[in-house]
Amino acid sequence: MQKRKICVITATRAEWYLLSKLCKEIQADENLELQLIITGAHLSQNQGLTYKEIEQEFKINKKIQILLANDDKIALCKTMGLAFISLSEALAELSPDIALILGDRYEMLAVASTCLLLHIPLAHLCGGELTLGAFDDSIRHAITKMAHLHFVSTSLYKKRVEQLGEESSKVFNVGSLAGELILNTKLLSKKELEKSLNFSFDKNIYLITYHPTTLKLQSLQYEVKMLLDSLDTLENASLIFTKANADEMGLFINEKLQSYCEKNAHKARLFDNLGSQKYLSLMKIAKAVVGNSSSGISEAVFFKSPCINIGDRQKGRLRTINIIDTPMNELKKAFEMLENKAFKAKLQNLKNPYKNKNASKMIKEVLKKVDLSTILQKKFIDLK
Known part of the structure; x- marks a missing residue:
């Protein structure tokens, strides 16, 4: 039986902390093959070269350098242009069965757009959230419309993704990946x-x-x-x-x-x-x-x-x-x-709406079992 290839793309330390446990779940499954593309701030000296931390536990399939020396508006646009060019080549070569990204950053907008044009199914984590003080808010919702599977943190976020016209059967409330990370981290005194x-x-x-x-x-x-x-x-x-x-x-x-x-x-x-x-x-x-x-x-x-x-x-x-x-x-x-x-x-009476200790396993099982034969043919579900 041929392994299903799951390609995870990450550009920042914040994404990776949330994705690392999921990547371990994918890597440990005999029916799945993990592919890793590392880009953005992971390869920046100014941001601590965090790809080195990833390399200690995982094989990195592709490192894609996209950040420029400046960080003004033009530089960010050029960064996305570089991402389009290099990602298209990398994804075409790796030929994953499904790609997976997290969040709302501009690098991930380039990933989602590239997957769309290459006809690669896309799974998106942390959709349905709002950050009204940043343009990330628009990016997140745009990625939702290009994605085929959605893994969200709360029931409220699930409703929002459905409000954007996504099929309920493709939206999964798995809780917080952060909570799972915290439960599995030996904290220092x-x-x-x-x-x-x-x-x-x-x-x-x-x-x-x-x-x-x-x-x-x-x-x-x-x-x-x-x-x-x-x-x-x-x-x-x-x-x-x-x-x-x-x-x-x-x-x-x-x-x-x-x-x-x-x-x-x-x-x-x-x-x-x-x-x-x-x-x-x-x-x-x-x-x-x-x-x-x-x-x-x-x-x-x-x-x-x-x-x-x-x-x-x-x-x-x-x-x-x-x-x-x-x-x-x-x-x-x-x-x-x-x-x-x-x-x-x-x-002392704080209630945690994000709590869930099995998020990565739940996501992995969906990625493993979902029928990909017709997943690219998205429906738009109107509100009743």
Whole structure:
């Protein structure tokens, strides 16, 4: 019996953390063949060359370099052009039975479009979500319309994908891949983290990731200054930053963070890539996760850790009571909320809508058994 070839394409560290367990499931199945295409930030020196982490456990079939030195609008468009050219050649050569991608980034829009033109069935993870403060929102929904199988995190997201005209039988609510990752990760203690990071923590640890808000870039310089000024006022604080992703103006943010951390080395560190174990271990013991990353929304909830979510980048995502939404100019109030007794009490009764410990296995079984003979012939289901 010929193995079914599943090609997983990833461009960022955030995607890979969520995909790694699924890739192990595919790799271990005797009826499936895992193909891996690595691109984007994985191959960037500035982003920590995260492909090396992947190579420790998996064979990488193709490495596709697409990022340019700049990160302005024209550079991102050219990056997508390079992705189209190289992906078309790589996918034609590998000839997968089905391709699989996660999320809402512009690199994945190029993947989805290439698969569409090459007649390769596409499975999409994490559709149906909303991020109204970024153009990723439009990308996610566009990928949904080009995909043939949909694996979503909640029943609400399943309804949204169906609202876009997708067949209910092709939409699977599998829960959160992050939750599965957390359950299968041996977390480090505070002392182990200090040794691993070569950094002594103060009383209060803040885990900070701030990405460009792609629809409101004109005020980014002001926002980054306000963020750093606010963090600078925190007492007994250790500030652990992870770099912004490879979006427009991401390099600007990283340069400002690097400069701040060099001047405040006694309390602040910037990391290209912490790796999932250290990142999740920090999230568990942090006084708060701070910034505008999706991980604060969908992962901090597993530890009942407070998340100070800044601005509109994650506007529209499902909220849990550990999240403190705030505009940048009211960060002081948000930090004060961390000491609020009523807020702390609510965290003890936090309900997690993402919980599911078998997401990867559920996805793998669908990929293994789905009939691919007619899957390219999509129907549009009108709302009743």
